[in-house]
Amino acid sequence: MQFWYKNLILSRIYLITILILPQAEPLSQHLFALEPKRWRPLRTKLSPVFTSGKLKEMFSLISECGDYLVKYMEKIADKNEPVECRELTAKYTTDVIGSCAFGIEMHALSNEDSEFRKMGRKIFVSSWKNILRLRIRQMFPWLYEVLGHIVSPTDVTKFFIRVIVETIDYRETNNVIRNDFIDMLRELKKHPDKLGDIELTDHLLAAQAFVFFVAGFETSSTTMSNALYELALNQKVQDNLREEIDEAYVKYNGDLKYENIKKMNYLDKVFKGTSSAKKVRCFFFFCFSFNDFTT
Numbered sequence: 001m002q003f004w005y006k007n008l009i010l011s012r013i014y015l016i017t018i019l020i021l022p023q024a025e026p027l028s029q030h031l032f033a034l035e036p037k038r039w040r041p042l043r044t045k046l047s048p049v050f051t052s053g054k055l056k057e058m059f060s061l062i063s064e065c066g067d068y069l070v071k072y073m074e075k076i077a078d079k080n081e082p083v084e085c086r087e088l089t090a091k092y093t094t095d096v097i098g099s100c101a102f103g104i105e106m107h108a109l110s111n112e113d114s115e116f117r118k119m120g121r122k123i124f125v126s127s128w129k130n131i132l133r134l135r136i137r138q139m140f141p142w143l144y145e146v147l148g149h150i151v152s153p154t155d156v157t158k159f160f161i162r163v164i165v166e167t168i169d170y171r172e173t174n175n176v177i178r179n180d181f182i183d184m185l186r187e188l189k190k191h192p193d194k195l196g197d198i199e200l201t202d203h204l205l206a207a208q209a210f211v212f213f214v215a216g217f218e219t220s221s222t223t224m225s226n227a228l229y230e231l232a233l234n235q236k237v238q239d240n241l242r243e244e245i246d247e248a249y250v251k252y253n254g255d256l257k258y259e260n261i262k263k264m265n266y267l268d269k270v271f272k273g274t275s276s277a278k279k280v281r282c283f284f285f286f287c288f289s290f291n292d293f294t295t
């Protein structure tokens with residue numbers, strides 16, 4: 001297997017690892033990895049952020065990002081060059097998660113130098129430095145954790161801790177209320193007793209924001225780019241879907257709100273088809289990858 005391909009797999013495993021090393025990687029203490037004692041109260045307090053009612057409330061924000069996406073696509077389509085859809089959808093979902101969960105305009109679509117998009121790329125990039133970190137982390141976690149006291153945190157870690165602490169402080173000082181993910185973290189910071197006897201640090205709060213950011217932009221954007229890929233391969237499906245959307249657009253006078261989109265059955269099938277095709281591919285991808293590691 002080619003080297004870059006192995007690195008890609010390694011960098012992803014590095015991200016979803018469930019080993020918590022608070023000194024070396026403060027952001028590793030996130031929901032996905034936490035032990036039951038801290039996971040249970042945090043999960044209970046944070047999960048209401050994505051109920052279906054909340055999703056409906058967020059719809060106008062998602063739709064606004066969709067308008068930016070259309071503008072961006074018009075711009076790149078004019079160039080008449082191939083479009084990197086993976087990057088395109090990652091920019092879109094970065095803007096969505098920024099707006100919905102953090103109340104921050106991330107400008108991933110409108111600004112090529114968006115800090116958040118840069119961090120999103122860095123999390124998944126495979127570099128020699130990342131591979132080395134991963135190897136030491138896997139083989140000598142105790143040494144890695146000790147080194148964490150000496151080596152300064154990575155750019156990504158520093159960035160997320162700073163952004164979350166500053167955003168919470170800003171809202172506190174200016175009395176901004178948005179009832180989003182940041183407000184939930186803010187509430188926990190004000191009333192740490194709601195979490196029982198667990199120690200609530202800025203690092204623990206930032207780690208939850210970090211996993212929401214990563215899980216929020218990466219999963220949805222890979223699903224969307226896979227859907228675009230499948231549609232490019234299946235002209236008939238693409239035409240049918242376009243027809244359904246055009247019809248709905250006329251029927252609802254251009255008002256494609258949450259309830260109206262939910263009525264699009266063919267769109268739902270395309271989404272479900274993409275997700276299951278992706279799962280099958282992931283399964284084989286990992287089977288063959290691990291097979292290859294052992295040879």
Ligand code: HEM
Binds near residue numbers: 101212217
């Ligand atoms: C196509 C979209 C998505 C897929 C396929 C997906 C899939 C998953 C899966 C399989 C899990 C682990 C199972 C579990 O703990 O229940 C998980 C956990 C999680 N996901 Fe997603 N997800 C998606 C979108 C999102 C989005 C948009 C967010 C947030 C904005 C998000 C945040 C999380 C978080 C925080 C966890 C950890 C939950 C915990 O352990 O308590 N995910 N996701």
